[in-house]
Amino acid sequence: MPREVVTDVVCPVCGSLCDDITVIFGDGGRIIEVENACSVGASKFLNSQSEHRLKKPLMKKNGSFVEISLEKAVKETARLLANAERPLLYGWSNADCDAQRVGLELAEEVGGIIDSTTTICHGPSVLATQEVGCPTCTLGEVKNRADVVVYWGSNPIHAHPRHMSRYTTFPRGFFRDKGEKDRTIIVVDVRQTDTAKLADYFIQVKPGYDYEVIAAMRAILKGYSINASEVGGVSTSKIKEVVEVMKNAGFGALFFGMGLTMTRGKHRNIDNAISLIADLNSFSKWVLMPMRGHYNVSGTGETFSWVTGYPFAIDFQRGFPYYNPGETTSIDLLMKNEVDAALVVASDPVSHFPAAAVKHLAKIPVATIEPHPTPTVEISKIVIPPAIAGIEAEGTAYRMDHVPIRLRKIVDPPEGCLPDKEILEMILDEVRKIRK
Amino acid sequence: MSKRSLEMTLVTCRTINQGAAREGEKMGYEYQRACGICYMDYEDMKLLDILPGDCVLVKSPYGEVVLRVERSKDEPHKGILVVPLGPWANKIVDPETHSTGMPSLKGILVTVEPTFESIPNIKELISAFHS
Numbered sequence: 001m002p003r004e005v006v007t008d009v010v011c012p013v014c015g016s017l018c019d020d021i022t023v024i025f026g027d028g029g030r031i032i033e034v035e036n037a038c039s040v041g042a043s044k045f046l047n048s049q050s051e052h053r054l055k056k057p058l059m060k061k062n063g064s065f066v067e068i069s070l071e072k073a074v075k076e077t078a079r080l081l082a083n084a085e086r087p088l089l090y091g092w093s094n095a096d097c098d099a100q101r102v103g104l105e106l107a108e109e110v111g112g113i114i115d116s117t118t119t120i121c122h123g124p125s126v127l128a129t130q131e132v133g134c135p136t137c138t139l140g141e142v143k144n145r146a147d148v149v150v151y152w153g154s155n156p157i158h159a160h161p162r163h164m165s166r167y168t169t170f171p172r173g174f175f176r177d178k179g180e181k182d183r184t185i186i187v188v189d190v191r192q193t194d195t196a197k198l199a200d201y202f203i204q205v206k207p208g209y210d211y212e213v214i215a216a217m218r219a220i221l222k223g224y225s226i227n228a229s230e231v232g233g234v235s236t237s238k239i240k241e242v243v244e245v246m247k248n249a250g251f252g253a254l255f256f257g258m259g260l261t262m263t264r265g266k267h268r269n270i271d272n273a274i275s276l277i278a279d280l281n282s283f284s285k286w287v288l289m290p291m292r293g294h295y296n297v298s299g300t301g302e303t304f305s306w307v308t309g310y311p312f313a314i315d316f317q318r319g320f321p322y323y324n325p326g327e328t329t330s331i332d333l334l335m336k337n338e339v340d341a342a343l344v345v346a347s348d349p350v351s352h353f354p355a356a357a358v359k360h361l362a363k364i365p366v367a368t369i370e371p372h373p374t375p376t377v378e379i380s381k382i383v384i385p386p387a388i389a390g391i392e393a394e395g396t397a398y399r400m401d402h403v404p405i406r407l408r409k410i411v412d413p414p415e416g417c418l419p420d421k422e423i424l425e426m427i428l429d430e431v432r433k434i435r436k
Numbered sequence: 437m438s439k440r441s442l443e444m445t446l447v448t449c450r451t452i453n454q455g456a457a458r459e460g461e462k463m464g465y466e467y468q469r470a471c472g473i474c475y476m477d478y479e480d481m482k483l484l485d486i487l488p489g490d491c492v493l494v495k496s497p498y499g500e501v502v503l504r505v506e507r508s509k510d511e512p513h514k515g516i517l518v519v520p521l522g523p524w525a526n527k528i529v530d531p532e533t534h535s536t537g538m539p540s541l542k543g544i545l546v547t548v549e550p551t552f553e554s555i556p557n558i559k560e561l562i563s564a565f566h567s
Contacts, residue, residue: 013459040455047460123537159450190447191510191518207445207516208543262448262541266534313537329537350562351462351523354531354539355499362565374462375523378562 003032006410011041012094012390015292015400016160016167021045023410031411038161045391048411052373054385055414065383070416073384074423077343077367078430080382084341084365086317087112090330091347093294096395096407099420100296100303103345106428108316109435113339115330116300117293117347118312124261125290126301126311127325128270135277137253137287138401139166144173145285148249150186152273153210153259154291157194163291168253169198175250184245188213189259201242206233208264214272217243221279247283254288261290289401295390296397299404334360343427344368345420346389350375369423386420387413395419440484441549444517446496446528448541449475454520463558471522472555474548475508480515486550493551494519494528496544501527502553517548523561 009021018037023045026032031049034042047053057073058065068076081087089107092100093116107114118126128134142149149168156163164170169180176182187199188210196202205213209232216231220243226236246252254277260269273288280286292298301311308314310323313330326332330349333339334357341364350358351374358379367382377383387393392413398404418426457470474492486492488507493500494517501524508518519525521541530540556564 013455039452040459043456044459050461052461052463119537120539120541127536155450158452159455161452161455190516191508191513193510196510204513207447258448258450259542261538263543264540266536266538325537326533326535329533331531331533331537331539332535335531348462350565351458351526352521353526354529354541355523355527355565356531357539358526358565362562372462375558375562378463378559379565 009410010390010405010407011037012295012407013041013044014160014295015298016163017295017397017399017405018162018166019405029411048388048391054371054373054383058383060381073382074426074430076382078427078434080341080365080367081110081343082431082434086339087341088330088333088339089114089343090349091345092300093117093297094346095420096296096389096397097299097303098395099424100300101307102421102424102428104307106424109428109431111317113315113328113333115313117297118300119329120352121293122261122290123312123325124267125270127267128274132271132274134274135287136289138403142253143167143171145175145251146253147176147182148184148246148252150254151195152188152254152256154255154257155193155195160291186242203234203238203242209233210260210263210269211265211272214276218276218279246280249284252280252284252286255291257291292400298398298400298402302398331357340364342366344376348374348376350379369420384423385417386423387417389420393419441547442480442484444515444546444548446517446519446544446546448521448525449518451520454522468557471520472503472524473506474503475506475518477511477514478507481507484550491551491553491555492548493553494546494548496528496546498530499527502551502555504555517546523558
């Protein structure tokens with residue numbers, strides 16, 4: 001049998017959105033091989049057709065799931081949301097932008113809170129950006145121009161496995177035709193990660209002391225002397241050495257991850273990092289970029305912002321969009337037992353929220369739109385399996401540098417599985433009928 | 437097992453195995469194998485007198501969980517306990533967001549002690565939410 005080969009597929013896994021994936025189909029349209037993808041990307045493509053994949057809508061009765069029709073699942077979900085006083089619509093980062101837009105309409109219709117996974121990844125980065133801006137660029141510019149690259153609190157070898165090879169470190173660029181030999185890599189982390197092992201300079205900072213090290217760098221840049229032999233576990237001489245490299249860059253790019261956003265200081269760490277980049281621009285050209293995790297988490301920020309003016313944690317209960325992180329963010333709402341129903345789309349909060357927050361989620365009725373069995377599916381009352389965006393459905397996603405990329409449909413979904421957008425439109429129609 | 441214990445700083449992390457298992461079968465054993473573990477500096481393992489593959493009970497003010505120990509490839513990081521993000525780590529992280537929306541998933545003080553208890557599987561973790 002001739003094998004069908006589909007090239008230039010976009011990988012719907014992480015914020016790198018690699019667009020050079022080759023998928024090879026065997027008999028019966030089964031994906032048998034994935035080329036160019038990292039092991040995480042390959043796992044998503046191969047598991048899209050696995051035996052454990054959900055194919056029919058489910059509803060929990062007496063503690064066990066029973067199969068129901070899509071129409072009934074939609075009606076039950078609509079009833080659950082329409083009858084709730086404070087519903088939370090969470091997830092969205094593994095869905096395409098059109099689905100996110102319908103999600104916003106649905107949130108407005110039910111007067112709920114809509115929040116994305118930004119809330120537990122780069123939410124603090126968004127807060128800092130709103131305070132001090134964000135000098136940034138596209139990954140193409142980094143590839144073609146950057147001669148100094150800093151990864152701070154980020155381990156792309158594990159979290160964004162092809163980031164260094166496609167965009168920052170190893171590729172030959174227009175002005176960096178020797179690739180890696182033309183670039184200096186600096187890694188700042190609490191341990192010598194696999195990324196740090198590839199670096200020219202590794203700064204091992206004590207956990208929770210990133211802010212101090214950034215502040216020391218800014219002080220040195222401004223010509224102040226540091227009256228201490230070490231800052232945050234890093235010798236002052238090492239900090240001075242690295243600052244000198246950063247000052248003399250032709251084009252520098254700083255990528256930061258959860259090491260800055262999840263640790264002590266949170267948005268203040270990012271605020272200080274952005275200010276460091278602003279200071280460095282007095283000497284050279286510098287940019288920075290958050291290492292976004294889910295493939296379309298940047299898209300949630302874009303879609304939510306152009307529709308409501310706010311990037312995440314948007315509360316529609318007042319009849320207009322209201323945004324106040326710390327009050328309208330998912331973890332805070334769950335910790336205060338404030339929400340009384342939830343719709344989870346393309347996400348798994350039970351696996352990724354602190355257990356204390358999940359406890360409340362497990363007590364309230366939850367409807368989930370999700371193709372695979374996950375811990376969130378296990379606690380749900382209603383489950384609707386969709387077509388997987390980027391494999392079984394088209395859509396638009398934003399790469400971590402906010403470049404929109406069209407996702408491709410390369411295989412038909414299981415019979416009866418519709419794209420997220422169509423399922424959400426059906427729920428929205430049903431909610432409008434109930435509320436009429 | 438003796439009553440040895442060690443104060444450590446918990447740092448959650450991403451690993452490629454956790455990522456691949458996350459995109460695979462989350463309710464299966466692979467996910468537990470990828471996330472129900474902790475990476476420890478060899479010096480800390482010597483202090484606790486444990487070997488790779490042994491289990492430890494990790495306690496924080498927010499909960500406790502049993503994890504399998506692996507020797508870290510990222511040494512030295514004495515005093516730092518590295519745990520992949522997932523339902524196991526979530527039992528011991530700090531839900532406080534300090535009004536940012538982001539819980540504190542790194543830099544949490546924990547106590548680590550050897551144990552003969554077994555690692556909870558994903559279904560046991562989920563059923564604990566209902567209790």
